[in-house]
Each structure stands twice: as C-alpha cells, then as structure tokens.
Amino acid sequence: MTEPVVRVSQLRKSFGDHEVLKGIDLDVTRGEVVVIFGRSGSGKSTLLRCINFLEEPTSGTIEVGGVRLEPGPRTHRQREAIRSVRIKAGMVFQDFNLFPHLTVLENLIEAPVTVKGQDRDHAVEVAVELLAQVGLADKRDEHPIRLSGGQKQRVAIARALAMEPEVMMFDEPTSALDPELISEVLSVMKSLATETQMTMMVVTHEMGFAREVATTMAFVHEGNIVEQGPPTSVIADPQHAQTKRFLEAVL
Amino acid sequence: MRERLEQWSAGIPFKVKLGMVWVVIALIVVFLFSLADFDVDWMLDHLWFITQGLPWTIIICGLAIILAVTLALFGALGRLSNSAVAQGITGFYTSFFRGTPLIVQMFLIFLALPQLAPPNLPGLRDSLTLTALQAGVIALGLNYGAYMTEIFRAGIQSVGHGQVEAAEALGMTYRQRMRRIVLPQAIRVIIPPTGNEFIAMLKDSALISLLGSVIAQMEIFRRAQLVGRADFRPLEAFVVAAALYWLLTTIFQVFQMRLERRLSTGYVRTLRVTTQPGVELVESEPA
Numbered sequence: 001m002t003e004p005v006v007r008v009s010q011l012r013k014s015f016g017d018h019e020v021l022k023g024i025d026l027d028v029t030r031g032e033v034v035v036i037f038g039r040s041g042s043g044k045s046t047l048l049r050c051i052n053f054l055e056e057p058t059s060g061t062i063e064v065g066g067v068r069l070e071p072g073p074r075t076h077r078q079r080e081a082i083r084s085v086r087i088k089a090g091m092v093f094q095d096f097n098l099f100p101h102l103t104v105l106e107n108l109i110e111a112p113v114t115v116k117g118q119d120r121d122h123a124v125e126v127a128v129e130l131l132a133q134v135g136l137a138d139k140r141d142e143h144p145i146r147l148s149g150g151q152k153q154r155v156a157i158a159r160a161l162a163m164e165p166e167v168m169m170f171d172e173p174t175s176a177l178d179p180e181l182i183s184e185v186l187s188v189m190k191s192l193a194t195e196t197q198m199t200m201m202v203v204t205h206e207m208g209f210a211r212e213v214a215t216t217m218a219f220v221h222e223g224n225i226v227e228q229g230p231p232t233s234v235i236a237d238p239q240h241a242q243t244k245r246f247l248e249a250v251l
Numbered sequence: 252m253r254e255r256l257e258q259w260s261a262g263i264p265f266k267v268k269l270g271m272v273w274v275v276i277a278l279i280v281v282f283l284f285s286l287a288d289f290d291v292d293w294m295l296d297h298l299w300f301i302t303q304g305l306p307w308t309i310i311i312c313g314l315a316i317i318l319a320v321t322l323a324l325f326g327a328l329g330r331l332s333n334s335a336v337a338q339g340i341t342g343f344y345t346s347f348f349r350g351t352p353l354i355v356q357m358f359l360i361f362l363a364l365p366q367l368a369p370p371n372l373p374g375l376r377d378s379l380t381l382t383a384l385q386a387g388v389i390a391l392g393l394n395y396g397a398y399m400t401e402i403f404r405a406g407i408q409s410v411g412h413g414q415v416e417a418a419e420a421l422g423m424t425y426r427q428r429m430r431r432i433v434l435p436q437a438i439r440v441i442i443p444p445t446g447n448e449f450i451a452m453l454k455d456s457a458l459i460s461l462l463g464s465v466i467a468q469m470e471i472f473r474r475a476q477l478v479g480r481a482d483f484r485p486l487e488a489f490v491v492a493a494a495l496y497w498l499l500t501t502i503f504q505v506f507q508m509r510l511e512r513r514l515s516t517g518y519v520r521t522l523r524v525t526t527q528p529g530v531e532l533v534e535s536e537p538a
Contacts, residue, residue: 054419054420086421095413097414099436159421
C-alpha cells in the first residue's frame with residue numbers, strides 16, 4: 001500500500017456558528033481520481049479549499065505530499081508550510097481566475113518563475129508543451145479576455161500543471177461554462193487522468209465524467225462523507241438514502 | 252424675429268456655437284479690463300519674471316507627487332493588512348493629514364518642526380530646519396499621500412478576490428502576489444484619479460508662497476505677489492498667475508484624457524486588426 005498523496009484527518013470547518021465540515025477523513029493515493037459530489041452547500045468546495053488553506057480549517061490535519069498542516073497562527077513557519085502544500089496541490093477554480101494582464105503563456109510561466117525560481121526559458125518550454133496538451137498551442141500570446149470560457153478553463157488547468165503538482169484539485173471546473181463548452185474541459189481532465197495518471201480531486205456534478213474517470217466517489221452530505229467507493233458501486237447501487245436521492249435527481 | 256433667430260441658430264454646428272460663447276466671454280473680460288486701470292505694459296514687463304516660477308511649480312509638484320504615491324502605496328497596503336501595527340500607523344497618518352488644513356501642515360513642518368529638537372542638540376535643530384520649498388514639498392506629499400491612500404486602497408480592492416486566491420493557490424507569497432498580480436491590475440484603476448490629484452496639487456502648490464522663499468526658488472504665485480504688491484499692480488500680476496495655472500492644468504488635463512483612453516484599451520474587447528499573416532481581422536469572442 002503506497003502512502004497517500006493527500007491525507008485529510010478529522011477536518012472540521014465552521015463559519016461562525018455554522019459547521020460546514022464535521023470531521024472529514026479522506027485519503028487519496030497516487031494516481032487516484034476522487035470525485036467529490038453532493039448537494040450545493042454540503043461542504044464539498046470548502047473541503048478542497050481547506051486542503052490548500054484558502055480557507056483555514058477550524059481543526060484537523062491536512063497532509064499533502066508529506067507536508068503536514070494544522071490550523072494555527074500565520075507565523076513564518078506556518079506560512080512556508082502552507083506555501084509548500086499549495087505548490088504540491090494545483091487548483092482549478094470554477095471561474096478560472098486567469099490573470100487578465102498577462103498573456104496565456106505568461107499566465108503559465110508566472111508561478112514557475114517567481115515561486116519556484118525556474119529558468120524562464122525552461123518554463124516557457126514546459127508551458128508550450130502544456131498548451132499543446134490542452135489543445136491551445138496557438139493561443140499562447142493571446143490575453144485571457146479573448147478566449148472562450150472553455151479555453152480559459154483549459155489554460156487554467158495548464159497553469160496549475162505548470163507547477164508540476166502532486167495532486168490537482170478541481171473546484172466545479174465546468175459549472176461556469178456554457179453547456180457546449182463543458183466537454184472540451186472534461187476531455188482534457190479525462191486525458192490528464194488516463195494518460196498521465198495524475199492524482200485528482202474533482203468537485204463536480206458531472207456524473208458521466210465520474211462514471212468514466214473516477215476511481216473513487218465520495219458523497220458529501222451536511223459536512224460528512226456519508227458514502228465512498230468506486231463509481232460502479234456508488235452510482236449503480238448507492239447505500240445511503242441521501243446518495244440515492246441525490247443521484248435520482250441528477251441522473 | 253424670435254423665429255428667425257432660432258432658425259439661424261439651428262443652422263450652426265454646436266461646437267461653433269460653443270466657441271462663439273467663449274469668444275464673447277473673453278471679449279467681455281477684455282472690455283472690463285480696458286475700462287479698469289489695467290496696465291498691459293506693466294503686465295508684459297513682468298510676465299517673464301512670473302513665468303520663471305513655472306518650472307518651480309512643476310518641480311515642487313513632481314517631487315511631491317512621487318512622495319505622495321509612495322506614501323499612498325504603503326498607506327493602502329497598511330490599511331488592507333491584518334497587522335494591527337500597520338493599520339494603526341496608516342490609520343493615524345490618514346486621519347491626521349486628511350483632518351487638518353494643508354496650510355497648517357505646511358507651517359507645522361516649516362516653522363514648528365525645528366522646535367521639536369531638544370535645545371541641547373543644535374545639530375538636530377539645524378537639520379530639521381527646512382527651506383520653504385522642502386517644507387512645501389513634504390507637506391504637499393504627506394497631505395496628498397493621505398488622500399491618495401484611499402485611491403490606492405480602492406484600486407487594490409478593485410482587483411477581484413479570485414485573483415488573490417489564484418495567486419495564493421500557486422504558492423505566491425504576499426509580496427509576489429502584490430507585485431506580480433494585484434498591483435499591475437490595480438494600476439489602471441489608480442492612474443486616472445492620481446492624475447486628477449496631480450492637477451489639484453498644481454493649484455495647491457500656490458500655498459507654498461505663504462511660507463516665503465528665496466528668490467531663486469520662487470514658484471508662480473510667490474513671484475506674482477512679490478511684484479504685484481510692490482508696484483500696486485495686483486490685478487495684472489494675479490491675472491498672469493491665474494493664466495499660468497490655468498494653462499498648466501489644461502495641458503495636464505489633455506495628457507490625462509489621453510492616458511485614460513490608452514488605459515482602457517486592452518481590457519475592452521474591440522475589433523482588432525492584427526499583422527499576423529493570414530489573419531486580417533480578429534473579432535473577439537464574448538467571454
């Protein structure tokens with residue numbers, strides 16, 4: 001049994017009096033694709049955002065690629081630990097968040113050069129390859145504003161990949177897209193999983209994608225993972241009443 | 252009669268009419284001045300003396316705006332930070348310099364500052380004794396910096412939180428985030444109002460004349476007062492001073508308008524002609 005790339009233990013998160021995550025435990029091993037799904041407000045996005053400390057958890061521990069994080073004051077040591085987790089965990093947002101003042105290529109090389117101190121030429125080389133991988137080699141010198149939503153999200157995926165993360169986290173990557181643009185993003189994600197065996201955590205409602213690509217599905221309900229297993233069993237034969245009800249609604 | 256006048260008026264382009272109104276106003280002013288005891292020869296004789304203050308006005312404001320921008324940047328970062336120290340210092344700074352008159356600040360820095368030095372430290376006292384020009388620049392910079400802190404704060408906040416999160420998620424430090432992602436985007440929001448502040452500062456720099464200054468470093472208004480009062484020709488002298496300020500602000504307003512137009516391109520999706528071979532026209536797609 002290999003060491004998990006991501007280990008979440010007893011993760012709790014409250015916003016004021018409202019407890020969004022109620023003690024989540026989740027291990028993600030190398031090459032695994034975990035699809036996290038559930039009703040809106042169930043806490044699935046918060047779970048991802050707690051892993052890289054975009055939200056500070058209330059309690060619990062996070063481990064990504066061997067770096068252990070616990071909530072606490074942002075001392076220098078804590079900030080550096082958070083940064084190293086963020087470098088190991090790439091994130092793709094629902095609304096892309098590309099840097100509008102930079103070209104597509106500059107979006108990709110920004111973090112490798114400034115954060116990792118990579119040589120610019122090397123970063124460009126990698127970026128060009130990644131753009132080809134997501135099918136946007138011809139857009140390298142465009143600004144994000146001139147791209148469609150689907151193209152933006154593919155650039156965002158390439159930007160996260162440019163940091164050579166150990167795990168890619170997708171926070172509803174297709175929810176802001178027009179229906180006809182969803183498939184181009186999903187197919188990039190699919191090839192990422194199948195061809196490069198990237199470890200992935202995906203919060204999505206795309207059950208077709210889950211069925212095809214996921215190795216594990218985790219159903220989040222009211223701040224708990226109430227059901228977890230391979231898609232064949234979770235989709236075909238859900239055990240929990242809430243999972244059943246949710247799947248009936250979306251399928 | 253009224254009908255004919257309206258018919259005639261309707262045939263003239265609006266811009267021509269606007270120009271005519273300005274000409275009429277100018278003629279009335281000239282007429283009034285000709286009735287008054289307005290000594291054109293005196294004015295022409297002293298025009299050069301007063302105009303020599305122009306570079307000083309520009310130098311004063313140039314230095315003061317550099318100081319103000321620097322203070323505003325750190326002021327804004329302080330106001331937006333989580334640190335109690337940074338928030339406390341910048342809060343105190345903006346509250347004081349926005350809450351007291353500029354002229355009082357000038358006198359505090361020019362006349363009152365040296366008094367802060369203990370009597371047994373004459374060296375310190377000397378170094379705290381500034382020339383009118385130095386005191387004026389520092390007071391203008393501090394005062395405008397306090398107001399511009401709000402402009403910078405708003406500019407930084409105009410950059411969406413998603414941008415900050417994306418930069419954070421890529422592992423960027425606070426400094427990297429600000430320098431590489433937030434400030435380059437905030438700058439296009441910050442520049443236009445900063446230009447307005449600079450134009451306002453050109454006018455407020457006339458207050459430095461009240462501190463007095465050595466002949467070599469006198470700005471426009473100080474020179475106008477000097478000759479106008481000596482010869483009992485305030486009308487001529489101050490008309491020249493006013494005209495020079497007006498000219499200066501008008502020129503910078505034109506610059507300002509051009510700059511704003513340039514800044515708006517790039518973010519607005521427009522039909523763009525590219526020089527790439529094979530591509531004549533590129534129409535952008537809606538986001």
